[in-house]
Amino acid sequence: MSWVQPDNRKDSTGLNTAIILSAICIPLMILQSTIGLTFSGSYAKDGAWGRAVWLGNDVVNLFIFTPLLLMAILLFKRGSAKGILFWLGVQALITYDYLYYPLAVAYDTYFLLYVAILGISFYSFIFGITGIDFSKYDKLIPGKKSAVIASGLMFTFALILGLMWTGLWVYYIFTGEEKQKGLAMISTFDFILIITPMVLSAFWLLKGQAIGYVLSTIMTLVCGFYCLILMAYTPFALHAHLPDAWTMLPIWVLLCALCFPALMILLKSRRSE
Template sequence: MFSDPLKPAYWLTIFIAGIATVACAGGIFSKDLYRDSEFIKTAWFGNDIVTLSIAIPLLLVALAFARKGSQRAQLVWMGLLGYMVYNYAFYLFGAAFNAFFLLYILLFSMSVYALAIGLFNLDVAGISQRFSSKTPVKALGIYLLLVSLPLGIFELSQCMRSIISGETPQIPSLIFALDLSVVVPTTALAAILLWRHQAWGYILGAMMLIKAFTYGMVLSFSTALLAGFRLSGTWDPLMPFYVFVALGGLAGSYVLLSHLKPVSHT
């Protein structure tokens, strides 16, 4: 039925972008959509702005170039689909039930399927062989470890403190669940595989760098909003880390992808 094995993922991505635009616009312009506390509502608001203004446009641009055969764009596309999976897991499982609940189900499930189809049909070996021997895999691997290890240590310590004290952690447990089960191990694995020049290291490395940039922007912007509206009491002490994640992810993505030799069509 599909001559191009990636075609189902292309169509799913278009639907994801369209539905995510509706979801973000609703979150930004409707005062009654979110039923959470004012603190959480502000965090959703910041998330919606970054997703609408950065993630969705980048996703559509990456898709357009990926369909033309750009392997760089394919990696950006996969990274942004990973962002969508992670992002809408929070809305689906973490937000109080609201009118967009079914949209969150669609966004999460379609993002999972699009990412799975994309990764399954990606030319992993071919792409990895096109990276220059001068690709700074060690520097990029160190950055990824500097993101994953402090995050893992901080969240594990928070979990252990709450378990020992018997108190409910201030941070929603869903954040611990997603970060410690998916983000931290995958980022660390990407660093190790990239350091060793393994094929999947380049793929996962690109994805986690792009995820670091996009979600680092979400965390930085939302933290600034919370402090500006005086809902957090004070600036989050992790703000420098969020900025480091965002800027490092952006710079790392550029450096890694710039060392991927384009496919010659001659």
């Protein structure tokens, strides 16, 4: 992957603050994930299903997301436009990931640790996204053909996810059965924080706008990598002999397969197509 070197910083103070906060996330994530995976009483109040979910989260956070964030910080320090954008995507990923810990994990001893990681990551992303000059990304917007392909993958992702949550809502209307625990919270976050931004980003990308390129890169990175957490539930669910261990896995694999090709198109793009 080649990383170009334009001057894309609008607010160096904000970006410096962002990267300091980002670096603080790393030891906190290591601490939280290690506690979750090694302490026998971790997530005991969340039941077998919840424990499988959170152990899967912790494995991915410790062995994939933490190294990914470290790599993103190193790319940020190189000062390239794509390096900074890649870091923004990873920081958004960490923020979305840890949004669920303080809200969905049963209240426990480590509640403030979850809040700390979420808060630090969120403000790191805010300082970062407000510190870049979007106009400097004009030259990285892909050509028409690549933009259509990437946007098509993104629209398909949003459509599948939206239909899935809508279908579960319709199922509840007719049966009164909630097919998935935490359905209201998860679907609300996905409609507002995932589906809507994905659609808007793809639309702006098709129009050739820099904000569309920036947000599309962030959204495809967040959604592609977060699917790994959703997949990680399966082995822990199988170990706990849960009946729904395989149910959602094909959907998560499909959604992941839609995001990563779009992300690669965006990271390799140049206006010169």
